[in-house]
Amino acid sequence: MTDSRPLPLKEALAQACREIEQSIDRLLPPVSGDESLLIEAMRYAALNGGKRLRGFLVLETAALFGADHDAALRVAASVEFLHAYSLVHDDLPAMDDDDLRRGKPSTHKKFNEAFAILAGDALQTRAFEVLLEPATQADPTIRAHLALALAQASGAAGMVGGQVIDIRGEGRALPLEQVQRLHALKTGALIRYAAEAGAILGGAAEDDPRRLAIRAYGDDLGTAFQVADDVLDSTASTEELGKTAGKDEDASKSNYVSLLGIDGARAEARRLSTQARDALSSFGPRAETLRSLADYFVERRS
């Protein structure tokens, strides 16, 4: 990270992924004691071969805002804990009832439902704890700010709220605005948080134009991600995805593909990705990796 030339995206992603996995590993307790099965389930859920796109966003924006890299790795792990908790609970039989996650048994299949519920609960708690520990940042104002923004992105007015609109939308046709709001909450809020967290960690004020630019980027990126996800869900196989494909169609859910058609959804993903790139114009060449990420989000195959 001392060389100022950005790495090509794939190398940067692979390197960040390794570093984030190490950070996650360090920040979870070792498997021992009476709670060992809980720790095992937390580790299984959090160290499951994810692409770490959210953590990568934290690292990249933290670098843009001059934040400490080790601190950014803690924030990246925290966002991944929050994401992992949401996946574990989403996969439960009472929710999406999914047996597979990234090609492996989902947490409740590998352990059982009780441990999946509790591991998810404890991963959410750990996400806040890591942000609030003094090791993340000497300045408690920044720690409190990071944790508050995460709560806002993930609670009833964020990710969980979006999940509820999603459940309620099964079997009925939702208009485009409602599908947009659903995803802005369900997946968009955490992706935007991941982008903005690097700016917060770097001490950028709420009205700093550079921070507002990163927010706008995160917003567009989050929506682009979801549109591309809907395209993948309707075109890729379960094997390629590592999770059950075609689930929206089975559950008669409205999504970008059912509303815009495959070609329309692809065009919308490209439009959002371009808009996300444009939001970064003031950052110059240092933001090139984030620009490539916007393309990657809509071109990925799994």
Place this chain on the structure above:
Amino acid sequence: MTDSRPLPLKEALAQACREIEQSIDRLLPPVSGDESLLIEAMRYAALNGGKRLRGFLVLETAALFGADHDAALRVAASVEFLHAYSLVHDDLPAMDDDDLRRGKPSTHKKFNEAFAILAGDALQTRAFEVLLEPATQADPTIRAHLALALAQASGAAGMVGGQVIDIRGEGRALPLEQVQRLHALKTGALIRYAAEAGAILGGAAEDDPRRLAIRAYGDDLGTAFQVADDVLDSTASTEELGKTAGKDEDASKSNYVSLLGIDGARAEARRLSTQARDALSSFGPRAETLRSLADYFVERRS
């Protein structure tokens, strides 16, 4: 609260209960919009007629440490959100599978499992969010401290860890030390946090002898509460408890009664309650309500 003479315990509890319910009501969103069913479930779980002992502890210790009463009401609501989330998830079919909570259908019976999982998740998030909002305390160091201590009390090394040991202990005999550790984590950690939160809110340093005294009080109180709970579980009826009685026996769980006998458990509860009172000696007459609370914890009938 301007009169310096403490109210008799029952009046103080009843008044605090009313104020805490109002605080909870204010701090949860109104039921409206696409997420209305989630908000309803969160409100059902959090406004369910609990005794608000944890919130009361916050208010009482906050007053002892000169903290602002309105701020203390926010912290009290936050602790009750955390407690409510744990009850909703504990009652789920995959966990304790309890249909009744305080004489009413538990959240997953009133709504469904998905909404109970999500309402619990969102209540946990809201607990952290409320602590971290600037309205709770102008000083971000104190807000970050309050939220970090809550995470430590409620995660894998606290409440959730204890719940796991509890599940693992079903059907096998646990030695006394393990039952003690189980409860120190499962119920004790949050009760101690509730007591200590008032001191943190009042700005007491970690090594302030008065804060250490409150910690010791909270520790003893938490254990006394659990011992008394085991006595109640083995002697009271389901109607009196408002939740299913005799559950430990049904699940062959080791508890204080199975380990010490009814008389032994009662004596242990009284010993802990006296020890809790003694921890408060340096506070003089202003801590009289907290002393009475220690008696109340072991004398309660439901």
